[in-house]
Amino acid sequence: MKRLVLDVQNVGKGFGGLRAIDRIFFQLFEGEILSVIGPNGAGKTTLFNCLSGFYRPDEGAIFLGGKSIVGQKPYQICRLGMARTFQNIRLFDHLSLLDNILVGDSNHHQTTFFGILFRTVAHRTYQHLARERAMKWLSFVGIEAEGRTKAGHLSYGNQRRLEIARALATDPQVILLDEPGAGMNPSEIAGMIELISKIKKLGITVILIEHHMKVVMDISDRILVLDHGEELAVGTPLEIQNHPRVIEAYLGGEKERGADL
Numbered sequence: 001m002k003r004l005v006l007d008v009q010n011v012g013k014g015f016g017g018l019r020a021i022d023r024i025f026f027q028l029f030e031g032e033i034l035s036v037i038g039p040n041g042a043g044k045t046t047l048f049n050c051l052s053g054f055y056r057p058d059e060g061a062i063f064l065g066g067k068s069i070v071g072q073k074p075y076q077i078c079r080l081g082m083a084r085t086f087q088n089i090r091l092f093d094h095l096s097l098l099d100n101i102l103v104g105d106s107n108h109h110q111t112t113f114f115g116i117l118f119r120t121v122a123h124r125t126y127q128h129l130a131r132e133r134a135m136k137w138l139s140f141v142g143i144e145a146e147g148r149t150k151a152g153h154l155s156y157g158n159q160r161r162l163e164i165a166r167a168l169a170t171d172p173q174v175i176l177l178d179e180p181g182a183g184m185n186p187s188e189i190a191g192m193i194e195l196i197s198k199i200k201k202l203g204i205t206v207i208l209i210e211h212h213m214k215v216v217m218d219i220s221d222r223i224l225v226l227d228h229g230e231e232l233a234v235g236t237p238l239e240i241q242n243h244p245r246v247i248e249a250y251l252g253g254e255k256e257r258g259a260d261l
């Protein structure tokens with residue numbers, strides 16, 4: 001039996017009169033991939049913001065590795081093992097790829113004020129190890145050759161890979177990927193499917209928001225379909241493709257055109 005990693009119970013969040021998400025329940029086990037799909041404004045990113053502590057849910061409970069995380073700050077939730085990427089890429093364009101990862105490396109930060117002030121051996125060793133670890137993740141996502149170039153010079157697809165490397169460098173149990181395939185061409189999409197499969201193989205649990213249906217159907221263990229903030233359906237890719245309410249709401253008529261959700 002796989003370990004329960006994330007338990008989401010009755011989570012809801014409103015903005016004024018709008019229920020952005022409502023009555024969301026799911027449980028995720030080690031190494032599972034859950035995709036969250038639904039049209040623009042369905043509440044997908046709001047769900048990520050609630051899980052990662054950027055928003056406090058109005059109601060409900062969230063347990064990460066058995067610990068309640070509602071009310072914790074994003075950096076605390078990250079330390080407890082949940083990392084994320086952003087729909088609108090958030091990188092430091094003027095820093096190198098390596099430094100983009102190192103600035104987010106507070107999860108491993110053991111050095112003291114005096115260590116930094118006097119550049120002690122311990123601090124230098126720490127820096128060396130941190131760089132090695134950052135390089136390892138750049139290589140994992142396939143952009144190690146560009147380690148010293150500035151993030152702003154990367155292609156759009158590689159910027160998305162860098163965001164994933166930065167999230168992985170915090171040693172997460174769960175990673176939240178908000179549209180990692182956005183703006184990618186078909187060959188980059190194939191590479192992204194491969195990368196997400198590799199993350200799963202590490203035993204990391206993945207929650208994926210994605211509009212490219214090929215990515216979703218190829219790699220998800222389960223899919224949660226949101227509609228106006230509520231669960232419309234949940235199931236395996238096959239179940240979702242054949243789900244009457246999903247077909248009626250989104251896929252019907254659009255299947256032939258191969259439209260993405």
Ligand SMILES: Nc1ncnc2c1ncn2[C@@H]1O[C@H](COP(=O)(O)OP(=O)(O)OP(=O)(O)O)[C@@H](O)[C@H]1O
Nearest residue numbers: 015018020038039040041042043044045046047087
């Ligand atoms: N900070 C906020 N203040 C007010 N309304 C918000 C806020 N964040 C999200 N919303 C609203 O909540 C609803 C859900 O938005 P959300 O960004 O979660 O949708 P989404 O499913 O991620 O859409 P997309 O596919 O376009 O990224 C939308 O109506 C949005 O306008």
Ligand SMILES: [Mg+2]
Nearest residue numbers: 044045046087
């Ligand atoms: Mg969104």
